[in-house]
Amino acid sequence: PFACTECGMSFIYKSSLVCHEHIHTGKKPFACSECGKSFNRKFKLVSHQHIHTGKKPFSCTECSKSFIYKSSLVCHQRIHTGEKPFACPECGKSFNQKFKLVSHQHIHTGKKPFSCTECSKSFIYKSSLAFHQVIH
Incomplete structure (x- = not known):
């Protein structure tokens, strides 16, 4: 060896x-x-x-949607199976994608990683920041 x-x-x-x-x-x-x-x-x-x-060699057998990466296909297939393998240890809520669990956990920790560059207000979710920025 x-x-x-x-x-x-x-x-x-x-x-x-x-x-x-x-x-x-x-x-x-x-x-x-x-x-x-x-x-x-x-x-x-x-x-x-x-x-x-532009090649997408990985196709879903359920809906024929294609993906560049196999990992993206595996993640997508959870939509069809309903599988949610990522559970919050704090409250038990489950998610089909790890990033959704990580984002959810900010609720428990109080972490607000997304800050407005205009007024410095912070948000748990990136989408909340985007919605907020419309006011500036």
Whole structure:
């Protein structure tokens, strides 16, 4: 086996170790020829390039909506299944997307991360800030 000198993680193939080491070095050898954005894994570059080509290889079997990323399809499919895997530990309310849970938790913590640049008033939700900004 091939072991990472940084964290001790073991790999069967040396090529896997080399890829893993990019995590520690921050090296991103795979660059997009369209926009220059770099990635530490080739598959991430290939996936990113769909943005430029408009290719959406992941389709929903329920409604045929297509997506650039598989993770977006998985998230979308929860609309059809009703699955809400992200539960608030404070009140038990469930959400189909993690960002919705994180946003909801601001209610319990009192955190208001969205501030108006005009008057400095803060809001729990980005949509509330956008609605507020109409008054300025």
